[in-house]
Each structure stands twice: as C-alpha cells, then as structure tokens.
Amino acid sequence: MFTFTALWIPSTIAASVLQVARNALQRGLLPKSGPWAATLVRFLFGLPFAAVFALVAKALTPGASLHFTPLFWWAAVSGAVSQVLATASLLVAMRRAGFAVGTSMQQSALPMAAILGLLVFHDQLSVIAWIGVAITSGALVVLTWPREMGGPQPISGGAFGLLSGLTFGYALNAYRQATVQLDHLHPIFAAVCTVSVTQALQAVALTALLAIWDRPALRSVFAAWRQSLAAGLCGALASSCWLTALALTPAAPVRALGVIEAPVAALAGRRIFRERLSAWQWLAGALVAAGVVMTALS
Numbered sequence: 037m038f039t040f041t042a043l044w045i046p047s048t049i050a051a052s053v054l055q056v057a058r059n060a061l062q063r064g065l066l067p068k069s070g071p072w073a074a075t076l077v078r079f080l081f082g083l084p085f086a087a088v089f090a091l092v093a094k095a096l097t098p099g100a101s102l103h104f105t106p107l108f109w110w111a112a113v114s115g116a117v118s119q120v121l122a123t124a125s126l127l128v129a130m131r132r133a134g135f136a137v138g139t140s141m142q143q144s145a146l147p148m149a150a151i152l153g154l155l156v157f158h159d160q161l162s163v164i165a166w167i168g169v170a171i172t173s174g175a176l177v178v179l180t181w182p183r184e185m186g187g188p189q190p191i192s193g194g195a196f197g198l199l200s201g202l203t204f205g206y207a208l209n210a211y212r213q214a215t216v217q218l219d220h221l222h223p224i225f226a227a228v229c230t231v232s233v234t235q236a237l238q239a240v241a242l243t244a245l246l247a248i249w250d251r252p253a254l255r256s257v258f259a260a261w262r263q264s265l266a267a268g269l270c271g272a273l274a275s276s277c278w279l280t281a282l283a284l285t286p287a288a289p290v291r292a293l294g295v296i297e298a299p300v301a302a303l304a305g306r307r308i309f310r311e312r313l314s315a316w317q318w319l320a321g322a323l324v325a326a327g328v329v330m331t332a333l334s
Contacts, residue, residue, distance in 0.1 A: 043280070043281075043284060044280070044281035044282075044284040044285040044289075044290060045281075045293065047277045047278075047280045047281040047284075048277070048278070048281040048290050048293045048294050049293070049296060050273075050274075050277045051273075051274045051275075051277035051278040051281065051294065052293075052294045052295075052296050052297035052300065053297070053300060054270045054271075054273045054274035054277065055270075055271075055274040055278075055294075055297055056297050056300045056301050056304055057270045057304075058078060058267050058270035058271045058274055059126070059127075059130065059135070059301070060135070060304050060308055061077075061263055061264075061266055061267035061270065062074045062075070062077055062078060062123075062127060062267050063127060063130050063131070063135060063309070064263060065077060065256075065257065065260060065263060065264070065267070066127055066130075066131055068256050068260075069253050069256045069257050069260075070250065070253045071124045071127045071128050072124060072242065072245075072246060072250065072253065073246060073250065073253035073254060073256060073257050074127050074257070075120060075123045075124045075127065075242065076239070076242040076243060076246060076254075076257060077257050077264045077267045077268060077271075078123065078267055078268060078271035079120075079235045079238040079239040079242060079268075079271070080239040080242070080243060080257075080264075080268065081257075081261075081264045081265050081267060081268025081269075081271075082235055082267075082268035082269065082271040082272035082275070083232070083235045083236060083239050083268070083272075084268075085268060085269050085272035085273070086228070086231045086232040086235050086272040086275070086276070087232050089228045089231070089232070089272065089276050090228050090229045090231070090232040093224065093225045093228040093229065094225065094229075096225075097222050097224075097225040099221075099222070100219055100221070100222040100225040100226075101219060102218055102219060102226075102229060103217060103218055103219060104218070105217050107213070107217050108214050108217035108218055111210045111211070111213040111214035111217065112210070112211075112214040112230065112233055112234050112237070113237065114206075114210050115206070115207045115210030115211045115214060115234060116207075116234040116237045116238050118203045118204075118206045118207040118210065119203070119204070119207040119211075119234070119238070120238055120241075120242065121199075121203045122199075122200045122201075122202075122203035122204040122207060123200075125196045125197070125199040125200035125203065126196070126197070126200040126204075128196045129195075129196035129197035129200055132196065134305060134309075135301055135304060135305035135308070135309050164330055165289075165330065167330055168292070168326075168327040168330030169327065170327070171323060171324075171326055171327030171330065172292075172295075172323075172324050172327030173327075174323065174327075175320045175321075175322075175323030175324040175326075175327060208278075208282060208290070211230060211234070211278075211279055211282060212279075212282040212283065212286075214230050214234075215227050215230045215279055215282060215283045216283070218230055223280070223283030223284055224280050224283065226283060227276065227279030227280045227282065227283045228276050228279070228280070230279055231272065231275045231276050231279055235272070235275070278290070278294075292327075295324060298321060298324065299321070302321070
C-alpha cells in the first residue's frame with residue numbers, strides 16, 4: 037500500500053529530472069558568466085519561486101509553526117555554504133569532463149551521504165544497501181580513471197565532480213537536519229521553508245561577493261534573464277522536491293534513487309551539447325545503476 041512516507045520516491049524522481057534541466061540551463065550560462073555567477077542563478081532567480089512555495093505550504097498547513105533553533109541555523113548555514121561550493125564545482129566538472137560525466141561524478145554524494153548519515157544522524161542501512169554503496173563507489177572510481185579521458189581537462193573535471201559529490205553529500209544531511217529542527221511534525225512544510233531560508237542566504241551572500249569582485253559576471257546573468265529565470269524555477273522546484281524526500285526518509289536512499297538523473301543527463305548531453313560517452317563510461321554507469329538499485333530497494 038502506498039503510504040505518505042513513500043512520497044519520497046516520486047519527489048526524488050521529480051527532483052532528479054528538474055535538476056538536470058537546471059544544470060543544463062546553468063551550463064549554458066557558464067562561458068559568459070563564469071562558475072560563480074552561473075551558480076548564483078539557481079539561488080537568486082529561484083528565490084521568488086521558493087518564497088511562493090513556502091507561502092502556499094503555510095496556507096495548506098494551518099497547524100505548522102517554525103522553530104529557528106541554534107541547531108537549525110548551524111545546519112542551514114553550513115548546508116547552504118556546502119551547496120554553493122558543490123554547485124560551482126559541478127559546473128566546472130561539466131565544462132571540463134562533459135555534461136553527463138560531471139553529473140555522474142556528482143553521485144559520489146551517495147557514499148558520502150551514507151557515511152555521514154550513519155556517523156552524524158545514526159541512520160541505519162542494511163548490509164545489501166552498504167554493498168550497493170560499495171559498488172557505486174567503485175564504479176565512480178572507474179568513471180574518473182584517466183584511461184581514454186584524453187588529457188588533463190577531463191581528469192581535472194572528474195576531480196571537480198568528486199568535490200561536488202562530497203560537498204553535496206554534506207549538504208543533503210545538513211538540510212535534512214535543518215528540516216527536522218524547523219518543524220518535525222510537518223516535514224513537507226518544513227522542507228519548503230528551509231529551501232526559502234537557505235536560498236535567501238545564498239542569494240544575498242553571492243550577489244554581494246560578485247558585486248564587489250566581478251560586476252561584469254553579475255550583469256551577464258541579468259542580461260540573460262529568461263534563461264536565468266528558467267534555471268531559477270527548475271532549481272526551486274528541484275530543491276523543494278529534494279528536501280521533501282529528505283524529510284521523509286534518510287539521505288542515502290534519496291541520493292541513491294536520485295542517480296536516475298545520470299541517464300537523463302547523458303541524453304541531455306548528447307542532444308544539447310553533442311557529447312558522446314565512451315565504452316568505459318557506459319560500463320561505469322551501468323555499475324552505478326546496479327549499486328543504486330541495491331541501495332534504494334534494500
């Protein structure tokens with residue numbers, strides 16, 4: 037029987053697809069704007085949508101209330117900083133190693149989220165799930181191995197992809213903790229409100245930094261406002277779906293099921309950016325998928 041808790045599954049699938057769309061839009065801004073301005077797009081242009089989602093969630097949840105505890109602020113701020121670093125690293129990885137490979141490398145968040153979930157939040161996973169994590173981790177090593185990568189750019193792209201996965205892994209667990217602290221009785225409401233708060237922090241901080249250090253890059257994202265707005269909308273929807281899933285189940289299964297974005301990204305990379313994957317990359321992708329199935333279904 038489908039239960040309320042099982043909503044994490046469609047929420048994660050929706051988040052994965054929306055995330056690929058947002059990444060593609062941001063990747064298109066990268067040549068003119070640079071990684072930091074392209075990173076800003078998802079937060080600044082997504083903030084109005086996130087605020088609207090929060091107001092709607094409040095209207096639909098009359099008994100909900102917000103609890104801004106010190107632990108919430110610690111988790112929200114540290115998660116927000118980690119997500120900014122993760123997004124910038126992911127965009128660099130996509131530019132250097134390709135859209136699909138960069139997205140796949142982001143899945144190193146799976147083992148990181150599982151380990152952090154166990155050590156920090158005491159999430160429990162089965163033996164089969166841990167075997168799946170191990171298979172996924174090994175496949176990610178194959179994916180970044182220098183063979184047939186064609187030079188330092190793809191190799192450094194893989195390194196940035198790993199960094200993205202590690203920082204996303206921390207952000208996943210931090211946001212889950214922030215959501216629980218904000219209102220553990222109304223997880224979807226708390227998730228959407230957490231998105232609004234963290235995006236406001238990220239938008240203000242990044243806008244201020246770029247206004248000081250790189251005003252041309254800041255102007256470029258406003259010049260491409262249509263693409264920036266679309267990226268912001270996809271980003272706000274994706275973040276709300278991610279945090280809804282994280283509020284309903286531990287981070288590792290959410291991240292595991294979210295790996296479905298890899299084949300979606302491969303299709304997008306081929307259609308939009310004319311990229312092709314090697315045989316080794318397809319093999320690694322199949323192993324990642326196998327590990328993900330074991331983790332998500334255990």
